Amino acid sequence: MKVAKLLFADGIWKSEINDENLDYQKAQLVLGYGCRNTLENPDFFEVMKAKFPYAEIALSSSSGEIFCNEVFDETVTVTAIEFSSSYIKTQQIDINDFQNSYEAGKALFKNICHENLRWVFVLSDGSKVNGSQLVKGLNEGRPEGVLISGGLAGDGDRFEKTVVGLNEVPVCNKIVAIGFYGEKLELSHASFGGWESFGLERTVTKSQNNILVEIDNKNALDLYKNYLGKYAEELPSSALLFPLSLKLDENSAPVVRTILSINEKSNMMIFAGDLPEGSRVRFMKANLDRLIDAANDAAHGCLQMNPDPKLAIIVSCVGRKMVLGERVSEEVEIVRDVLGTKTALNGFYSYGEISPVKPFGECALHNQTITITTVNETE
16 A cells, blocks of 8 residues: 655645655545635646546545645645555435435445445535434445544635535535445544533433524523523634534433534524434533544554554544634644654544544544544555
């Protein structure tokens, strides 16, 4: 397995790291994450196709690009991969061709599920696709032990639209799946938030998909404002500092749900993932040091399962990026310190992260977390 990393900015290739002398003509897969305006330009796709003429090219808009141990904006970070014996298959669908995101996820996984499947990496439109329903559909036909990870495309902090594309100029409404096949693949994954829970555990008593109305039969927005205190005056921007911890039932592991917006007129809260009625929630608050510690925990978790990774794909949340501010690069730097310089790092900041909660279990939609997937190929 060979990996090369490239950075495209200001209309040119700013950096190319190809220590293994990967022949770009032999690259099987190219992953690119970056600025929506650049990705939507047909000229950029022609540049990519000229550089990697025979590769499957998967592109996703982002809210920040990870290249080596730095975080960039308004660029495109590119990773080219060549396997020695493993192979890939790709699939792209349009959400408009399906009744809902659940059905789209079911169909997408069915099309990619073949013999020797080990891992499915998903890049999805982050504006038109319900991420919670998408992962539910993906899990529907997942054989035991098959890893599913990935993320929802971002759009900086604009939240206007997101684009994804497979072997074409990226557009809205697309979902891409890349299946990795072969007995020699070594994989690991981890997902951590680092948020501090506080207050009582409460029950969602009225909701519809990602719209929360009542908790413990009380208006959720009023309750939320009461907990925020002085920060309530800064809603909705301050909501990034106070996500919710969600447990679907008493035995499930918690995931983080971040608030996208609030509707004062209807007294409702809109989240970046579903909060089903009957699920259990707790309020959470930001601690910058603990957020960065979560990146350390995620990296160490990956090393326990895959001690010699060749590539690590980081998908972290735009909410973490906005909360961490100037310290955002620290979470990438700590992953680099743990995994070492022999592991190529790439990734992006997303509108939702896809990763299992338990080792190689069902995938889940996360918000405000850092997720890492590592891959290597044994000789």
